[in-house]
Amino acid sequence: xxxxxxxxxxxxxxxxxxxxxxxxxxxxxxxxxxxxxxxxxxxxxxxxxxxxxxxxxxxxxxxxxxxxxxxxxxxxxxxxxxxxxxxxxxxxxxxxxxxxxxxxxxxxxxxxxxxxxxxxxxxxxxxxxxxxxxxxxxxxxxxxxxxxxxxxxxxxxxxxxxxxxxxxxxxxxxxxxxxxxxxxxxxxxxxxxxxxxxxxxxxxxxxxxxxxxxxxxxxxxxxxxxxxxxxxxxxxxxxxxxxxxxxxxxxxxxxxxxxxxxxxxxxxxxxxxxxxxxxxxxxxxxxxxxxxxxxxxxxxxxxxx
Amino acid sequence: xxxxxxxxxxxxxxxxxxxxxxxxxxxxxxxxxxxxxxxxxxxxxxxxxxxxxxxxxxxxxxxxxxxxxxxxxxxxxxxxxxxxxxxxxxxxxxxxxxxxxxxxxxxxxxxxxxxxxxxxxxxxxxxxxxxxxxxxxxxxxxxxxxxxxxxxxxxxxxxxxxxxxxxxxxxxxxxxxxxxxxxxxxxxxxxxxxxxxxxxxxxxxxxxxxxxxxxxxxxxxxxxxxxxxxxxxxxxxxxxxxxxxxxxxxxxxxxxxxxxxxxxxxxxxxxxxxxxxxxxxxxxxxxxxxx
Numbered sequence: 001x002x003x004x005x006x007x008x009x010x011x012x013x014x015x016x017x018x019x020x021x022x023x024x025x026x027x028x029x030x031x032x033x034x035x036x037x038x039x040x041x042x043x044x045x046x047x048x049x050x051x052x053x054x055x056x057x058x059x060x061x062x063x064x065x066x067x068x069x070x071x072x073x074x075x076x077x078x079x080x081x082x083x084x085x086x087x088x089x090x091x092x093x094x095x096x097x098x099x100x101x102x103x104x105x106x107x108x109x110x111x112x113x114x115x116x117x118x119x120x121x122x123x124x125x126x127x128x129x130x131x132x133x134x135x136x137x138x139x140x141x142x143x144x145x146x147x148x149x150x151x152x153x154x155x156x157x158x159x160x161x162x163x164x165x166x167x168x169x170x171x172x173x174x175x176x177x178x179x180x181x182x183x184x185x186x187x188x189x190x191x192x193x194x195x196x197x198x199x200x201x202x203x204x205x206x207x208x209x210x211x212x213x214x215x216x217x218x219x220x221x222x223x224x225x226x227x228x229x230x231x232x233x234x235x236x237x238x239x240x241x242x243x244x245x246x247x248x249x250x251x252x253x254x255x256x257x258x259x260x261x262x263x264x265x266x267x268x269x270x271x272x273x274x275x276x277x278x279x280x281x282x283x284x285x286x287x288x289x290x291x292x293x294x295x296x297x298x299x300x301x302x303x304x305x
Numbered sequence: 306x307x308x309x310x311x312x313x314x315x316x317x318x319x320x321x322x323x324x325x326x327x328x329x330x331x332x333x334x335x336x337x338x339x340x341x342x343x344x345x346x347x348x349x350x351x352x353x354x355x356x357x358x359x360x361x362x363x364x365x366x367x368x369x370x371x372x373x374x375x376x377x378x379x380x381x382x383x384x385x386x387x388x389x390x391x392x393x394x395x396x397x398x399x400x401x402x403x404x405x406x407x408x409x410x411x412x413x414x415x416x417x418x419x420x421x422x423x424x425x426x427x428x429x430x431x432x433x434x435x436x437x438x439x440x441x442x443x444x445x446x447x448x449x450x451x452x453x454x455x456x457x458x459x460x461x462x463x464x465x466x467x468x469x470x471x472x473x474x475x476x477x478x479x480x481x482x483x484x485x486x487x488x489x490x491x492x493x494x495x496x497x498x499x500x501x502x503x504x505x506x507x508x509x510x511x512x513x514x515x516x517x518x519x520x521x522x523x524x525x526x527x528x529x530x531x532x533x534x535x536x537x538x539x540x541x542x543x544x545x546x547x548x549x550x551x552x553x554x555x556x557x558x559x560x561x562x563x564x565x566x567x568x569x570x571x572x573x574x575x576x577x578x579x580x581x582x583x584x585x586x587x588x589x590x591x592x593x594x595x596x
Binding site for chain 2: 052054
């Protein structure tokens with residue numbers, strides 16, 4: 001499936017670079033967060049770039065993964081890596097539960113996913129469920145804490161999600177998804193099972209957000225419900241994807257590298273100035289470069305994966 | 306207790322109807338979900354707060370001034386933002402992201418200008434005595450806010466069904482292209498509807514100072530979803546539905562707060578999801594599903 005050497009190179013190169021990066025740059029947490037955003041941006045790319053469905057509440061899967069992992073480690077005493085898989089599974093199940101949302105279109109879908117993620121957040125953080133979820137008091141995974149192993153696991157997940165996006169880009173499935181995105185009626189008449197195709201993209205997307213949330217929980221090991229259900233995590237990832245260019249493999253990578261890089265170089269400490277700049281950036285992006293920086297490269301005659 | 310919940314629910318329902326009305330008007334005309342709706346509410350609340358604290362004005366007096374300011378601001382914003390967007394193929398999604406960016410800008414500027422503190426107005430500004438009604442007792446601020454909401458709901462009806470611009474607005478809601486073909490100045494009508502939508506948001510924001518206790522600069526995000534839930538409950542693009550949605554939401558909220566208060570904050574999300582999944586067009590809406 002990965003016929004061109006560039007495909008395989010990209011899939012291997014990115015995680016290897018991240019795995020080696022701590023040897024030359026010592027802020028491992030920053031590198032880890034960059035990987036988290038890269039995986040989330042690619043996860044959003046799978047659902048938005050290929051089906052046009054924009055999940056504003058994508059963070060729900062991230063949080064579900066984080067809690068699935070943590071509760072599995074705390075109550076079932078599983079090893080952390082198994083816990084991560086269970087976290088991914090939790091998000092996958094949540095994705096299945098929420099799959100009726102795919103019947104909605106456009107803004108309805110976007111806001112319904114946001115409502116769903118908030119509903120999950122309020123259930124988990126409800127003081128009445130403290131015995132089950134620790135309620136608003138948060139999770140501590142001090143026994144499972146393993147910064148290096150969790151860092152490397154994240155690198156593997158980034159490789160996997162890149163592979164899925166490359167696969168979608170190259171495969172018949174990706175092609176039919178794009179056909180569905182551009183004209184659902186015609187593609188249905190051409191014999192594409194529209195609902196099934198969307199479902200596949202949705203589940204992949206949920207799974208990767210869950211795995212990412214799971215490893216995130218493992219890496220930071222102490223967190224609260226509002227840490228992992230903060231809607232701005234998903235919105236950041238959406239902005240990275242849009243800024244780079246949705247529906248391409250390189251777009252989200254460029255988006256994360258450029259925007260997350262700039263953010264850390266400037267290092268704005270005042271949250272409201274950061275929020276202001278980020279808001280202006282989103283508006284400027286949408287008004288002047290709605291198809292991302294990849295569209296500039298394409299206009300320059302460079303064919304982008 | 307149930308009687309109190311039901312009656313208070315109606316008072317809150319009128320208020321929530323007004324909260325959703327501006328959002329729905331803008332959606333109906335432009336097919337844009339104004340994710341900054343709650344932030345315009347917040348600006349309205351702060352306008353009333355400062356007018357009261359610095360000048361001693363009763364919030365009711367500031368309403369006409371707010372009307373002027375928000376209608377103008379809305380029309381200017383419309384002409385800056387929307388014509389550029391309409392040309393894009395993914396207009397609906399892109400506009401969602403755009404208005405999210407706008408909400409971030411407004412929130413950040415509000416924190417810089419007003420600080421991070423929640424603000425409220427001395428409640429007895431509408432009078433001191435509680436209101437007795439059908440054997441129940443309510444704060445006068447609730448009753449006054451419900452009355453103001455009702456007046457604005459009636460005014461919106463008058464505008465939509467009894468004025469020329471209102472006829473044109475409903476024509477644009479039904480079909481943008483056909484309205485343009487019949488000689489309606491679609492941009493002008495939409496800009497006006499956008500301005501009116503923001504004005505309604507600002508009045509609802511002012512009333513939030515009394516109905517919801519206090520307003521801080523980060524008030525916008527949560528109330529936008531609540532407003533969307535109210536609108537979806539009644540039917541997107543249908544203003545009559547929004548009032549019904551508001552009443553249902555208000556009553557459900559008050560009943561939840563009486564009997565299941567620790568779960569009350571999950572209500573808007575559950576109502577929103579349930580409506581979308583069971584009857585996505587809302588109680589009085591049209592079909593929204595597609596292939």
